[in-house]
Amino acid sequence: MTHVVVLGAYGSAGVAVADELAGEPGVELTLFDGGDPGGGLCILRGCMPSKEVLSAAAHRYGVRHDDRLAGTPPTVDLERVVERKNEQTSNFAAHRRAAVRDIADREGVAFHRTDARLVDDHTVRADGREFEADYVVVATGSVPSVPDLPGIDDVEPLTSADVLDATSLPDSGVVMGFGYVGIELVPYLAEAGVDLTVVEHDPRPLEAAPPAFGDELLEIYREEFGVEVLTETRERRVEPTEEGVRLHVECDGRQRAVEAERLFAFTGRRPNLDGLGLENTALDPGEGWVEPTMQARDDERTFVVGDANGIEPILHVAKEQGFRAADNVLAHRDGRAPLPYENVTHRVMFAALGVYPFARVGHTAASAREAGYDPIEVGRRASDDGVFATKAVPRGLARLVVARDGTVLGYQGLHYHADVMAKTMQVAVEGGTDVRELPDRAYHPTTPEILDGLFRAASRELREA
Numbered sequence: 001m002t003h004v005v006v007l008g009a010y011g012s013a014g015v016a017v018a019d020e021l022a023g024e025p026g027v028e029l030t031l032f033d034g035g036d037p038g039g040g041l042c043i044l045r046g047c048m049p050s051k052e053v054l055s056a057a058a059h060r061y062g063v064r065h066d067d068r069l070a071g072t073p074p075t076v077d078l079e080r081v082v083e084r085k086n087e088q089t090s091n092f093a094a095h096r097r098a099a100v101r102d103i104a105d106r107e108g109v110a111f112h113r114t115d116a117r118l119v120d121d122h123t124v125r126a127d128g129r130e131f132e133a134d135y136v137v138v139a140t141g142s143v144p145s146v147p148d149l150p151g152i153d154d155v156e157p158l159t160s161a162d163v164l165d166a167t168s169l170p171d172s173g174v175v176m177g178f179g180y181v182g183i184e185l186v187p188y189l190a191e192a193g194v195d196l197t198v199v200e201h202d203p204r205p206l207e208a209a210p211p212a213f214g215d216e217l218l219e220i221y222r223e224e225f226g227v228e229v230l231t232e233t234r235e236r237r238v239e240p241t242e243e244g245v246r247l248h249v250e251c252d253g254r255q256r257a258v259e260a261e262r263l264f265a266f267t268g269r270r271p272n273l274d275g276l277g278l279e280n281t282a283l284d285p286g287e288g289w290v291e292p293t294m295q296a297r298d299d300e301r302t303f304v305v306g307d308a309n310g311i312e313p314i315l316h317v318a319k320e321q322g323f324r325a326a327d328n329v330l331a332h333r334d335g336r337a338p339l340p341y342e343n344v345t346h347r348v349m350f351a352a353l354g355v356y357p358f359a360r361v362g363h364t365a366a367s368a369r370e371a372g373y374d375p376i377e378v379g380r381r382a383s384d385d386g387v388f389a390t391k392a393v394p395r396g397l398a399r400l401v402v403a404r405d406g407t408v409l410g411y412q413g414l415h416y417h418a419d420v421m422a423k424t425m426q427v428a429v430e431g432g433t434d435v436r437e438l439p440d441r442a443y444h445p446t447t448p449e450i451l452d453g454l455f456r457a458a459s460r461e462l463r464e465a
């Protein structure tokens with residue numbers, strides 16, 4: 001029997017590993033997770049609750065910005081928002097726990113509802129017992145990463161987890177961090193009545209996208225949500241004041257202070273490895289510590305999947321890495337070569353409350369060039385298609401990246417329904433489709449007309465090239 005231990009069975013990555021290996025002939029599986037109530041980040045404090053609360057604010061935004069509707073806009077009832085969010089997440093979490101129980105009922109599987117730690121490379125201690133493993137899978141997720149800014153310990157910054165549970169919010173806030181968490185939660189806070197200043201290090205957000213996308217997002221946040229965004233600005237220190245906090249920042253060599261009631265830290269996440277006993281093992285977390293096969297660089301019998309490896313902390317990646325790790329455990333056991341986990345970039349940020357989501361599938365023109373292509377890039381604005389105006393969502397833009405032989409390489413969209421269109425574009429990109437073979441026929445008037453416009457423009461460029 002090959003004994004596989006999984007640390008973090010309730011998470012998306014851990015449950016994927018467990019589901020693949022449970023009942024596999026010759027495999028004995030021991031699962032650990034002490035999460036309370038148990039259900040993993042996506043369900044309890046990530047994807048699902050964030051979209052739940054955003055949807056309430058999106059409805060308010062819809063009412064507020066449409067001048068055909070009269071009357072005072074309603075306020076976001078935070079008590080009700082959090083109550084409904086809790087109802088939903090506790091249902092989803094119960095479902096996840098039931099799935100883990102079902103896995104544990106299979107032959108050769110044991111589940112211990114407790115956290116565990118490594119006492120040497122392949123020995124795990126939990127509940128006062130030791131478990132010897134042939135393979136260890138670390139799937140312990142991530143925790144908010146709050147920067148070591150002078151004074152930060154004196155001001156108790158609020159993280160995404162605090163915001164999702166908040167039944168009251170301050171009148172004003174200063175925000176550090178404008179990655180996907182900040183981009184999603186800032187309009188929620190604004191719609192809930194918080195007067196916000198965001199500190200952004202770069203000239204614009206969405207650094208991996210062409211600059212036009214970050215510029216558009218800034219315009220939307222400033223004009224539609226009244227958020228002040230200080231770009232190319234760095235935090236220097238923070239201090240408590242009688243009214244709240246004072247954040248000292250620097251821009252272009254000039255110092256200034258931003259005052260607000262609370263500081264929000266949407267400053268990313270780091271692998272949850274503290275207390276795992278890694279110091280008792282050969283593992284050395286840091287740049288390159290996990291191979292594309294999901295094996296730890298320093299121990300081929302330890303696999304690290306999901307947010308715990310810090311490679312690409314998003315849900316579908318966590319799951320797919322879990323499946324790949326499970327396959328590779330069996331490959332290693334059977335003397336076959338483990339395969340790398342490779343994926344086509346597929347990301348969605350629910351910007352502007354999901355009214356103007358940002359989606360990216362596959363290559364940007366820049367990443368295509370880095371990969372050795374000589375791509376064609378075409379663009380279109382949402383305002384080019386009347387349908388967006390008729391739905392009162394006229395902002396935004398989209399780009400399509402195509403190889404010289406016509407193969408669709410990538411799409412980026414910051415516009416209404418871009419999240420849904422990511423699926424169509426995933427099929428086009430991952431299917432290696434020639435743009436000239438894609439049907440140029442959306443039902444009129446529907447928002448995918450923006451994609452047809454891109455396909456036509458790219459086909460024209462190919463003809464003329």
Ligand SMILES: Cc1cc2nc3c(=O)[nH]c(=O)nc-3n(C[C@H](O)[C@H](O)[C@H](O)COP(=O)(O)OP(=O)(O)OC[C@H]3O[C@@H](n4cnc5c(N)ncnc54)[C@H](O)[C@@H]3O)c2cc1C
Binds near residue numbers: 011035
């Ligand atoms: C605000 C927010 C919004 C997000 N929105 C999206 C989104 O819209 N789309 C998307 O794709 N992604 C989103 N994400 C990211 C997504 O939630 C994560 O990438 C994903 O949930 C990570 O799954 P995981 O299995 O790696 O970790 P987790 O789900 O965190 O699982 C880790 C598990 O390990 C357990 N554990 C910890 N320590 C131990 C131990 N010592 N022993 C045993 N068990 C242990 C924990 O209890 C937990 O159950 C969001 C994240 C946040 C914070």
